[in-house]
Amino acid sequence: SQTIHQWPATLVQPVGSPLSLECTVEGTSNPNLYWYRQAAGRGLQLLFYSVGIGQISSEVPQNLSASRPQDRQFILSSKKLLLSDSGFYLCAWSPTTGSNQPQHFGDGTRLSIL
């Protein structure tokens, strides 16, 4: 069966520090991968998605970047964190693009910026 792993589960970082969040998927090949951010009490906002190695699409201009160095690895990064980067970050995967392919989410990373 397929599994998705995100780490760390929680992270506290000072303003201006770098960030690296990692997501890996097991049990499937060439998945579509997604990074979302969720503010408190709000729905999920799509940040990045990838349909293959090295292929990244950005949904909103921001202080973050994403990379996909391997087929089942998706990394969310920042060179200098802002207070507004605080939130709950979720990684997800789906087998292929298309409306009938549900996305499966990891357990998320709670990021607090001080």
Place this chain on the structure above:
Amino acid sequence: LAKTTQPISMDSYEGQEVNITCSHNNIATNDYITWYQQFPSQGPRFIIQGYKTKVTNEVASLFIPADRKSSTLSLPRVSLSDTAVYYCLVGAGNTGKLIFGQGTTLQVKP
């Protein structure tokens, strides 16, 4: 991508059936309707998906009328552990992108 509208919150009691309706007036011909459940500090979990008529699985049923402009998630005999936020989404197109609204916060009371 079709926009969805669903109630912000609902209350229920243990053992009752809960129906959450979602409006999606601009659903495209090839869009599917998908529901997710999210507990605090966890990622959303896929519940059920359908295209038309009725779909049932071990946890829920999904009713979709012929015009597909709305859908209803039905949770039979809810328990306290069903307290969560429920999201209705339609369409992902060629990119797989999903637009999440605020969802419906279901509070199940004893």
